[in-house]
Amino acid sequence: MKFKNRLVPYLLINFCFTVSLTSCKTENKTPQQSETNWAEQHLEMAADNYKTLSKNVPIDQFPTTYVNDTLRFSDSGWWCSGFYPGTLVYLFEGTQDSMLLKTAETKLIELEKEQYNTTTHDLGFMMFCSFGNAYQVTHNPEYAEILKNASQSISSRFNPKTGTIRSWDPAPWNDKWEYPVIIDNMMNLEMLLWAGKHFTNDQFTEVALTHADTTLKNHFRKDFSSHHVVSYDTISGNVEMKNTDQGYADESSWARGQAWGLYGYTTMYRYTKDQKYLEHAMGIADFIVNHPNLPKDKIPYWDFDAPNIPNAKRDASAAAIMASALLELKNYASEDKAKIYFHTGEQMLKSLSSPEYFASQGEQGGFIIKHCVGNMPDNTEVDVPLSYADYYYVEALLRYLNKIELIN
Template identity: 40%
Template sequence: MKIFKLTTAVFCMALLLSCNNKADKKAKSEEVVAVASKTNEDVILDKSVVKIKTTLQNLKSADSFPRNITKGNKDWNLVGVKDWCSGFWPGTLWYAYEYSKDPEILAGAEKFTAPLKTIAYTPAENHDIGFMVYCSYGNGYRLTGNEEYKTILLAAADTLATLYNPKVGTILSWPGMKHKFQYNTIIDNMMNLELLFWAAKNGGDKSLYDIANSHAEVSMKYLVRPDYSIYHVISFDEKTGEFIKGATHQGYADESMWARGQGWGIYGFAMSYRETGNEEFLTTSQKLADHFIERLPEDGMPYWDFDDPKIPDAPKDASAAGVVACGMLELSEQLTDPVLKEKYFNAGKKLITLLGSDAYMSGDTNESLLLHSTGHLPHNSEIDVPIIYSDYYFMEALLRLKKIEDRIVQN
């Protein structure tokens, strides 16, 4: 009898171990399948979210924002609320939250967004209100529906609109640079129009749409050259509205092709087409994109300026690649021709793949996501270093790409 009980117990134990072993194998198998099913964007986003969260834990003051990292250092150099880059860090946090749904990152995004409220209610000092407020509060409202965020966004749009001159038909970009450029409008300003378009659709004055549309039309006429490269700055007579000249501030020369400026144009005109349906904006975006693709160097990563005579020894600009990648994906989504959609989608994806490579991802080097951006080379500022807007547009590009590919799989 004892032998029978012992045999039964051994049998039961063996059966239990066998079941546990099968369960473990099944769990491991499912884990392997889950890992294998992740896209390259998922892998990069996973790493990026971990890094962003670690950086968030190291930053204590909500009114100090990452801007750049000095060569040889690991930590971000910080700037205040009024720096034109202040909205990119909270915007990056919002993108990280969108992907991860991590409550700690959400709390961080809210914390670093809040101090920027003052921009909406302070007299406009420059066109960058869109970068500062729409990248932060805009993404926050999109993801949370927080009505306070909406109120602040509408106020910010009204503040930005105070820089509009109806005689010129554009928003004054740099009030503080009139001594150099007279009444000036820069290509970067195309990106800030989205705040005005959004406000006009969400309870703001309808005139905000007219201002944004006029700005895009005048920019298309004078900022875009006949070969579809772009001036950085255009100057006007403030009293008559007469066009004076095109120039540069951050590019190599007045007639050179500054890489990030080309990106602002590709993205800005594609977005303006989305908001207005004006076919000329779509065509302009396409031609700007084609010219960018044609002039890319063999490795596929843009130099800071395509006409720098020091090429191939000139610095690259990862930030330009990120902006262009977002612009290419935006353009792809606005087109109906499947061949053209694929062309610009692939161009954007190629840039994202390059940015996600070991050559550009920072790894353990420092707190940033990306290396090798160039801010203002003529001013000897931020050359071949991490810059926060590079990380911001990289995160945006990754999320855009993931959403498009997810839709393709589902269909």
């Protein structure tokens, strides 16, 4: 692969990588201290919940959800494994409770082996949400090396012909698509961008840029809504199918998929300052915040086109991701757009912090956010707490309170 031409604008804007939430904020976009007591309180409550949860987590397992009064766990190879330690690190950043960081570091030991896992596209979720957060706090060089190895592993799934990182491998994971790429995969690019800059590795950077550009071209409709799955012909590199796996229908707008796209392109702009990524992120944001099916409390239905709205299930996990993304995106948008994005993100956070969605201590085994939807078509993890909802909720709280700097 030839990288030089593509990397010139990227390298020229490296000086912008130090931008943080604090340095980006303006007075009319940031809540006053007296207005944020509720967020501070819920950060403390979230930490208490996770202290309860941590008492019941086996040393070699990672909590995923709570169903029928029972905690459910996965091994380190599941795509959600990084969210639990990552949330603990975030809670440490918000509360400075060292016990939370110690618990996270213990769990990272079990997760470390996944740095060499080449069978999944989800290493960004697994490794950057965990080791990336931990490195930002501790600056442990061993964590940086783990992220480098994980970036190499995910890069092995990149196909220059399609210009994308493959999502699902063949059966038993997939027997429908030749080369499927899901919108979720946008969330795994930040690790590559970070590692590309940190280790001066042009290949990591180019893989992320190429995947983002190909996804921008093929995944989105004219209204900036996204397909879930796009499959490619590996000989020609052309698109062969556009479908859904977790949404209502191939042409519907699965809520969490829209959240992944919003978050992913906001992150792409942070790292590159390429205007096309900002424009695309704002297009997705406008689709979400102006959608006629977005409820008044701003917690979306699991699919914007679900057939039984207004009785369809809500997906609090999608709201948490959207809130976190909007609270970053408002830093880059024009003043009028910034106000809309900020207030929508704030409304989402306040709704998630209400008793309707925020679990009291021990109510959901220690999880924080209730009423999430994992996979409605398969009827799995429906109307339950989910580890990634907790992660992005806490991240959004910290961004709202400006307690963390963006990793770049």
